[in-house]
Structure formats: C-alpha cells, structure tokens
Amino acid sequence: MSKPKVIVTRKWPAEVEAELKALYDVQLNESDIPLTADELKLALQTADALLPTVTDALTADVLDVENKRVKIIGNLGVGYNNIDIKAAQSQGIVVTNTPHVLTDCTADIAMLLLLMSARRASEGERLILQQKWLGWKPTQLVGQKVTGKTLGLIGFGRIAQAMARKAHHGFGMKIIFFSPSQPDQAIVDNLQAERCASIEDLLSEAHFVSLHCPGGEATKHLINEDRLKLMLPSAHLINTARGDVVDSKALIKALKEGWIAGAGLDVYEGEPNLNPEFLSLNNVSLLPHLGSATQETRLAMGNRVLANIAAFFADEEPEDRIV
Numbered sequence: 001m002s003k004p005k006v007i008v009t010r011k012w013p014a015e016v017e018a019e020l021k022a023l024y025d026v027q028l029n030e031s032d033i034p035l036t037a038d039e040l041k042l043a044l045q046t047a048d049a050l051l052p053t054v055t056d057a058l059t060a061d062v063l064d065v066e067n068k069r070v071k072i073i074g075n076l077g078v079g080y081n082n083i084d085i086k087a088a089q090s091q092g093i094v095v096t097n098t099p100h101v102l103t104d105c106t107a108d109i110a111m112l113l114l115l116m117s118a119r120r121a122s123e124g125e126r127l128i129l130q131q132k133w134l135g136w137k138p139t140q141l142v143g144q145k146v147t148g149k150t151l152g153l154i155g156f157g158r159i160a161q162a163m164a165r166k167a168h169h170g171f172g173m174k175i176i177f178f179s180p181s182q183p184d185q186a187i188v189d190n191l192q193a194e195r196c197a198s199i200e201d202l203l204s205e206a207h208f209v210s211l212h213c214p215g216g217e218a219t220k221h222l223i224n225e226d227r228l229k230l231m232l233p234s235a236h237l238i239n240t241a242r243g244d245v246v247d248s249k250a251l252i253k254a255l256k257e258g259w260i261a262g263a264g265l266d267v268y269e270g271e272p273n274l275n276p277e278f279l280s281l282n283n284v285s286l287l288p289h290l291g292s293a294t295q296e297t298r299l300a301m302g303n304r305v306l307a308n309i310a311a312f313f314a315d316e317e318p319e320d321r322i323v
C-alpha cells in the first residue's frame, strides 16, 4: 500500500521532519516561506494530510477548492483561528491542534511580558543599546512592584491557570479572572482566586490584565477603547493570546495618552505587520509571537501532530480532534 501524502507548510523541528519522512510520502518546505492561498489550495488537492500552522489562512474560500484530496488538517498550534472550522467541518475534513504541550512556555512568556512591562525592561535595554545610559540614579526608569499586586486573567483555560500558578505561588499575586464557564473549584481554591462577574469588573480592579481567550470573530476587539478606559492608570495589559483580541489603534491611544501605564505584546493584529506606531512608544514591550518557542515545546507540538495523523491513518480517533 502506498504511503499517505503529507504536506508541511513551514519548517518544523528536524527530528519531527525526519519522522515524517520515515513514515509518509512527505513534502517539506525547505524555504520556510509561507504558502500563498493558491499554493494552499494546491496542497489541499495534492495531500491526504495538510500540516499548517498559525501563519496559514485556511479560509472558507481556500477550503472550498474543487477536487480536494485532503482528509485531515493537523495544525501545529493550540490556537486554530487560522482555519475556518465550520468550512472544514462542512467539507468533512478532520482538524486537530496541539493542546497541553505549550501551556507552561506560553504562560512563561506572559509572565515575562508582565515583568518587562512593570519594570520598564525594554526602555532600559534601549537606553543601553543606544549608549545613552549615564549611570545609576534614584529617579531612573522607576517602574512598578509586581509582588503582591492583582493579576486579572481574561479567559481561564490551561495557559491562564499556569500563569496564575506562577504569579500567585511565585510572586504572591492576588488572582482574579473572568471566564464564561465555572472552572474546577479545587483549581480556584488552590489559587485563592476570585471569579469576576464581568470583564468590566476585572478591568477596574486589576493591576495587570492578561488575555487568554481564543482568537476569532467572537473575541475580535474584546479590548476596545471603552474597556481600556476602565483600566487603572497604573495598569499593564499583556497579550499572548491573539492580536485581534485587542483594538490596536485604541491601545496605542491608551498608551500615548496614559490611560494605562504599559503593555506587553507577543501577538498583533495583522502580524507580522504590526502597527508602526507601536515602535515609537516607550511604554510597550514587544515580542515576535514567541509563546511556544522553546526547543522542548516545538518538538512536543510536532510529536503531537505526528500522533494525531498516525491515529487518523490507523482509523482511530485523533486525541486532539477539534472537528
């Protein structure tokens, strides 16, 4: 029997690519240049399994291409707002993601951004890189203390809970959260956390607000001008979720006009083309979507995809099946 045809849209960890080569008739992307919509359509017509990631927009139009061969889309990433899930489902295509394995690393990046923003780390590094640092002084780059402050989490899934553990047990922070569903009481008790009745309540109380909701239409511009105005002037906004959860024009206004003290961002609307106004602001720390970027996690994500497609081709249920 011939091996299933698998197309990988970006460069993956070498160990995972080697395993894919051993098991499948695989087409890798040595150039690592993202595929165009037409190339994605061709891949759907050529492969039994397409292995995309966050940079591949599998829209309804792309998924609607005629003469499809693809049966499974094994997304490398826990977030899958790059895929029109309804369209995939209506086309009978199975979709999987890679949950669990990136929880701690993404929470670490959220914590890193929180600390960078609170302690004005990016501003400090720029001072040194621009050779403008003239030495220690009592009034230089005075930031805000983190220990003991209140962290507000919007969304309370695995990554938010991991951040809450680090913040509460490591930095003595008070945890408040907004979640549409009631989490396990044992988790809430362990963190001595409080559930807020509304996003508005959370925003007006938290010293640090960290976003952990999925991307997509339902959460687009969840953080807008009105909600930014509810935050404390000393507060910081951290986004490691998806760029379009925050209205970036409103955030730039908030940072310029001092409605909030700072922001730490790992994801952007329209990334990698972030709004250039962010570059001229001192009170924002910017990372290039590094949430899951550790050797251990990227390997584990790749292995998760391998396990999902292996199960599918063995006529078993993939563990991380979304539809």
Ligand code: DGY
Pocket (backbone or CB within 6 Å): 053, 054, 076, 077, 078, 079, 080, 102, 291, 292
């Ligand atoms: C994810 O897994 O959703 C990360 O943002 C990287 O893709």
